Amino acid sequence: MLQWLRNYRRASLTGDISAGIVVALMMIPQGMAYALVAGLPPVAGIYASILPPILYAIFGSSMTQSVGPMAIISLMTAAALAPLAAPGSGLYIVLAAQLALASGAVLLLCGLLRLGYVANFFSRPVMSGFTIGAAIVIALGQVKVLAGGTLAQVHIPSAILGGGAIAVLLLAKRYLARLLRRAGVSDSAADIGARLAPMLVVLGAMLLSSLLDLPGLGVQSTGEVPAGLPGLNLATSSTHWRALLQPALLIGFMIFLLGMSAAQTLALKRQEKLQSNMELVGLGVANIGSALTGGLPVTGSLSRSGVNFAAGANTPLASIITGVLLALALVAPTGWLALLPLPALAATIIVAVLGMLELDTLRTSWRYDRGDALALLATAGGVIALGVDVGVVLGVLLSLGTLIWRASRPHIAVLGRIAGTEHFRNIERYPAGTVPDVLMLRIDANLFFGNVEAVNARIEDELALHPAARHLVLVMTAVSSIDTSALFGLGELNLALRQRGIGLHLAEVKGPVMDRLKASDLLGTINGRIFLSAAMASDALAVK
Amino acid sequence: MLQWLRNYRRASLTGDISAGIVVALMMIPQGMAYALVAGLPPVAGIYASILPPILYAIFGSSMTQSVGPMAIISLMTAAALAPLAAPGSGLYIVLAAQLALASGAVLLLCGLLRLGYVANFFSRPVMSGFTIGAAIVIALGQVKVLAGGTLAQVHIPSAILGGGAIAVLLLAKRYLARLLRRAGVSDSAADIGARLAPMLVVLGAMLLSSLLDLPGLGVQSTGEVPAGLPGLNLATSSTHWRALLQPALLIGFMIFLLGMSAAQTLALKRQEKLQSNMELVGLGVANIGSALTGGLPVTGSLSRSGVNFAAGANTPLASIITGVLLALALVAPTGWLALLPLPALAATIIVAVLGMLELDTLRTSWRYDRGDALALLATAGGVIALGVDVGVVLGVLLSLGTLIWRASRPHIAVLGRIAGTEHFRNIERYPAGTVPDVLMLRIDANLFFGNVEAVNARIEDELALHPAARHLVLVMTAVSSIDTSALFGLGELNLALRQRGIGLHLAEVKGPVMDRLKASDLLGTINGRIFLSAAMASDALAVK
Known part of the structure; x- marks a missing residue:
């Protein structure tokens, strides 16, 4: 913790400052946007961008992770709170912070219990x-914000603004970096400039909104953003703790998974x-900090952390600078933020999440392992059809289900001797010879609970195919x-074979496995011997 | 299906008939007792013992499985229905059958989808x-039935009857088979006689009850058992389907697990x-049959199936006979069953479930694998403290959790050459020599999702310990x-190593694994070679 601070080198400072500023510029519209996704007033997203990056910088382990509101976690927040309170209501705002507190407590507890392996x-x-x-x-949820109404009742000025914003964002994504590079901007600066397009679009929309009086035309805007730092929020609803427990577990789990996957990608690069x-x-701790300032559940985001990294972040100091700058933004006059048209904000959300639609994993797994590809599609379908919370449980079940399903089809090879050698190989792949009395x-x-029945069943099948076998050697x-x-x-296999007068022998047992078996009764009761190699077993057992 | 009937041999008939009769004698008090555990009138347990064994005989795969009410499934039924209706009420009875129907439908659907591997x-x-x-x-739940009241208000005559019944049952369990054998009864008949002790105790208690007018003393009895076959029950509560969905999934899962484990034990013997x-x-299908006759969820029980097997059942015909005999028992006068004192029935339940307290698995796993032993204790504690339904979910999470936890600690050995040979072995266990530039x-x-990060982390650790390595060979x-x-x-490891100028090579890749890898991009992009053996890799890569 804070080891980076003790070893801080002055050379890191420039990068950290520039990354801190760039991420802060990115975080203002993003925080507001993801508060909108969560059904909260925009300022909650900014509140959630102050303490979390600072606290994560102190307690976290990644050097370039940027913690704050994140689209998927906001969606899960909205799904969790929808049955409990009306979006935007006072209770809803209290419950969002309470959910961040509960999720943060779950994460902290898991960390103290050293349960990090649940990421797997x-x-x-x-x-x-x-x-x-x-x-x-x-x-899909943002389409109606973009259209200023339902699809049946599109609000034309909103739709034009939103559609225009999407077009500008997509064009910027595609061409802005190239344009900047041609204009002589350095490669990395051009990339960062392109990533700030949402901020520019938002600013442009605000300018348009005030020039053309868009609110007068019925285009909705964020509404007043209260100036000043958030107070210490200790409000919780004591009657809702139980209802928030399960969502807090699921959201805590996904905060960890999404955060780890973002951090891991950058850790590999560094x-x-x-x-x-x-x-x-x-x-x-970051989520508890978010709760204390009236925010919402937060995590690291791959795109934002990527910008942090690309903008030169060397240490978590960059995140501390980001947090301080967001606090300063609230101390400065915030009246201008009220002009932000919601359709433009919705456009930034849509373009951001469309960037998450990477199909490479689907493509690779479709070719490499159809079962994994089907699990991917089933999870995506489950999230869409049954909800994001059911999707998490479904994802765990499908991950582990494919594992257990594969385990229930163990690969077991019949071995034979490659003539004239000590080598034993799969008789289906090599010209290897067997002896009838030794299988x-x-x-x-x-060997584990997931394949024990399947392995015993396969062994019985092979014994049925080799009725002359008097000895079974497991290599x-x-x-x-x-x-x-x-x-x-x-043990059961040993007993069953003993009754039929078939010996059970083991060969080439690994050291750690043998150490373990010595603590059991198996070696004392086994109806056969333990051989160092397959060749030694065959030599000793085959009828000469 | 019914293959056993086509190949039926007359020699099997005697055994099937005697087993059918013995199990029927066992099933009458057992069915009533487990209906009591489920919070139902005793007759529901008998209804659930007619069609289920017959239908299982037609559709199931085990030759000696005996399907009917079972203690744990009845406990789960009670836990599922408790929030929905008052035990014994009309709605409760309808919901118990509806739960059997829903569980049966879940099982049938899983069977048609070939999801049998979920047993793992x-x-x-x-x-x-x-x-x-x-x-x-x-x-614990039966103690108050046995005592005829709460522990603070023990009903003396009930407690004497119940305590006496427990003593007789325990003595019979211990000595009856031995006594019968000494009296010249054959070994197997003596064993079966001992297993019928609960039936005899129940009959004795009924006799006592009528001789001493125990109901007059305040000892509760089962109450009138309606005579006649159950009608076709089509009553369901349409408003409760949703509430029964999750219990039906959990109960269906445990019906399958408990049934499979009973059947498996006997299948091994046969x-x-x-x-x-x-x-x-x-x-x-058995559960759907139970629902149609106003019963409760059913499954195979190890103790009952064991009696079936021991009494000579050769084919499922034994179960068909059992089902028919239970139907006949209801056609005969049933007035006498009303005299059955509940404390005696509770005594049979307590002694039966105490027989399920086998500690061998705990003892073995405590010595062999402490993690498994702790998972056992945590599951038992979870069932007791949090309920049987939470216990099922906890059990799955603990099973898979230990699996993932172990996977996150993969065993990776540094290999060296045994001097003068082609053999490469773990340098920690063998006197094997390494070369500095090839790790x-x-x-x-x-390799799977559960250990991919852990494996990459271990590899990085080993590379840090071997800074001179220019080649990494994964054996x-x-x-x-x-x-x-x-x-x-x-792929990520390959990319990271390439950037550092370290070659990544594979050796001794198994046939099926190589077949798979050929369908991926890895072999085309790998920054190294594929070797047939560790020795060939070492010879080719080491600086001479």
Whole structure:
């Protein structure tokens, strides 16, 4: 914690300052936009951008992570609060902060319990499917803000403004960096300039709004943004803790997953090592900070952290500068923010989340592993059809379901000897010879509760195919662990084979596995021997 | 389906008939007792013992499974219905059948979708913990029936009857088989006689009840059991389908797990093979049958199926006989059943569930794998403290959690050459020599989303310990599969190593893994080579 501060080198300062400023410029419209997604007044998003980046800088482990409001977490916040209060109402605002507090407490507790490994409960395809589904839900939700009404009753001036903003943003995304580069701006500065397009679009829309009196035409705007720093918010609704528990668990989980995945991507580029338990603590404290200032649940965002990194952030000092600048923005006059037309803000949200629709994972997994591709599509479909909260549970079940499903189809090879050698290989792939009374099976999986029945069933099938076998040798080259369930499974196999007069032998058992087995009864009761190699087993057992 | 009937041999008939009769004798008090556990009138348990064994005999896959009411499933039924209706009320009875219908539909659907592998979501220690926790909850719940009131207000005659029944049952469990054997009864008949002790105790208690006028003393009895077969029950409460959905999923899951584990134990003894998808269908149809006759959710019970097996059941015909006999019991006069004193029935329940408290799994896992032992204790504690429904979810999370937790600590060995040979071994266990510019790591785990970050982190650690390495060779002997997440992880490792000028090579990649990798981009972009063996990699890469 704060190790970076003790070793701070002056050379890092320029990068940190410029990144802090750039991210602050990005964060003002983004914070307001994601508060809108969460059903909150825009200022809540700015409140949630002050303490969280500063606290994460102190407690987190990534050097370039930028913590603040994030589209998917805001969507989950809206979904969690919808059954409890009317969006934008006083209770709703209190509950949003309370949800941040509860999520932060969950994260902090998990960090203190060193549960960082829960980040591994989502496979990448499922994570990609979740992101795609959430992005589509968010974009669809903003269409009516963009259109200034339902699709049946489009408000023309709003739709023109919103549609125009989308067009400008898409063009900027495509061409702005190139244009800036041609104008002589350095590569990295051009990239950063292009990433600030949403800020420019928002400013332009505000200018248009005041020049053309868009509010007079019926275009909705954010409304007054109260000036001044947020007070210390200690308001909670004591009757809603129970209702918020489950959403807090799900949102805490996704805060961690999304934050880790953003941090990991940048850590790889910087050859840094992340501490998952420190990430839990950092994100937990950041959310508690957001709650204390009347904000909403926050996490690291890949796009924002990417800008932070690209703009030169060397240390978390950049995030501290961002947080301070956002506080200053609230101390300055904020009257002008009230002019911000909502359709333009909705346009920035839609373009931002469309950027999350990456299809590379789908493409790769479709070719490489159809099951993973189907899990991706099912998760995306689940988020869209059943909601973002059901999507999280579905994602965990699909990740682990594919794992258990695969485990229930273990690869087991019948081994034979390559003539004239000590080598035993899969007889289906090599010209290897077997002897009828010794059946040698190589189990290509760690043995655990998920495959114990399937492995025993496969062994029985092979024994049925080799009725002359008097000895079964399990070649354990690929078995790196045997859990308690599998230990019982081996015990049952041993008993069943003993009754039929078939010996059960093990060969090439790995050191750590053998150490473990010595603590069990299996080695004492096994109806056979333990051999160092497959060749030694075959030599000892085959009828000469 | 009904294959056993086409191949029926007359030699099986004697065994099937005697088993059918013995199980029917066992099922009458058991069905009434487990209806009591579920909060239902006793006759519901008998209704649930007619069609379910017959339908399972037609659709199931086990030869000796005995399907009917079961203690843990009744406990789950009571827990599911408690928030919806008052135990014993008309609505409660309708909802119990509706829950059986919903659970049966879930099972049937899972069977048709071939989801039999979900049986692998519970590890054995977790299953054992769940059973222990449920047994304790059931026993505690019956104590007040046994005592005829709360512990503060014990009803003396009830407590004497109940306590006496427990003593007789425990003594019978311990000594009856031995006594019968000494009296010249054959071993198997003596065992079966001992298992019928609950029936005898119940009959004895009924006799006592009428001789001593126990109801007059205030001892509660079952009350009138309506004679006659159950009518076709089509009553459902349309407003409660949604509330029953989640319980039906959890109960369906446990019906399958408990049924499979009972069937599996007997299948091992008979060297039979179970079809998990047929089990789903069989149990699903059995539950739908129970619903149609106004019963409750049912499954196979290990103790009852064990009696069926021991009494000589050769085919499911035994279960059909059982079902028919239970129907006949209802056609006969049932007035005498009304005399059954509840404390004696509670005594049979308590002794039966105490038999489920097997501690062998705890003992073994405590010595063999502390993590599994803790998962067992946590599941048992969860069932007792948080309820049986939370216990199911907790069990799945703990099973899969230990799996993911272990995966996040992959075993990776640094390999060196055993001097003068082609063999490469873990340098920590063997006197093996390394060369500084080639780091050879053997990954002892299948690569999947659960360990991809951990594996990459371990590799980075090893590279930091071996700064002179210009080549990294991953020896894949123990890697039997690489999922999409791990494929991306390898791609990222490849990219990171390329930037640092370190080659990434693979050795001893298994056939099926290589086949898969050929469908990906990795082999085209890898910054190194694929070697057949570790020795070939070392020879080719080491600076001479």
